[in-house]
């Protein structure tokens with residue numbers, strides 16, 4: 061068993077990104093294991109088995125309840141030592157990024173991040189990674205084991221791959237320093253409708269909205285279309301919209317059927333997160349905005365006039 065996938069979970073479900081990385085790893089041919097850490101983990105191993113896990117290592121311990129990285133570094137480092145694991149893979153999230161970097165430091169191992177794909181090469185595993193501001197895709201490898209890989213959000217979709225899913229419980233030998241951090245509070249943003257990772261339709265807002273209150277125009281259209289709201293980094297950094305909605309190089313990668321970009325210039329760092337959308341519609345008052353170079357449909361005009369009318373028309377069509 062040489063590949064281990066960290067399986068992140070929330071609310072009794074394994075995260076879609078973790079399942080996607082797991083099924084991708086299983087598709088490469090070798091037996092793949094998953095590791096699940098936390099408390100109240102019933103049913104999660106079955107989800108892992110359905111997506112290609114031959115073995116599922118489960119550490120169920122109240123000390124592991126808070127989603128803190130260091131105890132998970134302890135758990136994975138222990139498995140790497142005991143089970144001879146050569147590759148550890150993660151789906152990108154804030155927690156997974158912390159664990160992957162902590163694990164790399166602990167084991168003095170190589171970490172390739174922002175991977176978009178992985179395959180068996182002649183000399184071992186080869187990852188794909190965007191470089192030079194996402195203008196080229198390069199092959200990346202590892203010089204030693206364990207290899208650690210962190211995949212971009214949305215790099216793959218999960219696929220059903222039934223496997224044995226043999227459960228092995230284990231007790232994590234926690235390092236003293238790993239218990240030094242304490243989770244004081246966890247707050248969950250109130251969200252309605254689909255998440256941007258799952259949505260078929262995304263309406264995204266940028267600095268062209270002019271002020272944070274105008275995000276309601278984007279939200280109204282998204283609601284009428286049954287879609288989710290996304291944002292550029294410019295508006296997220298300005299505090300107009302939550303970080304979780306950011307699409308792009310340092311945000312999420314999405315590939316909906318329809319992406320409506322409102323008041324977004326189309327910077328390369330935004331483009332790389334949404335360019336695989338099936339149909340891109342851009343609304344921008346500047347006819348020379350870069351987004352028109354890769355939009356399927358471009359509307360030159362003021363979004364403050366266009367969005368309310370568009371929302372009205374969509375609602376009328378839905379109702380009629």
Ligand SMILES: Cc1cc2nc3c(=O)[nH]c(=O)nc-3n(C[C@H](O)[C@H](O)[C@H](O)COP(=O)(O)OP(=O)(O)OC[C@H]3O[C@@H](n4cnc5c(N)ncnc54)[C@H](O)[C@@H]3O)c2cc1C
Nearest residue numbers: 266267268292293294308309310311323324325330345363
């Ligand atoms: C290392 C790095 C990583 C980055 N990562 C990301 C990332 O993950 N995601 C991301 O989005 N960005 C990212 N950026 C930032 C990126 O370079 C751009 O600055 C950002 O995407 C611009 O956001 P914007 O399109 O909202 O704003 P702007 O570039 O300011 O564009 C606003 C647009 O709105 C139009 N507009 C203005 N008023 C109206 C109106 N009334 N009606 C219609 N259109 C109007 C304007 O013509 C303009 O084209 C990153 C940058 C760096 C350096």
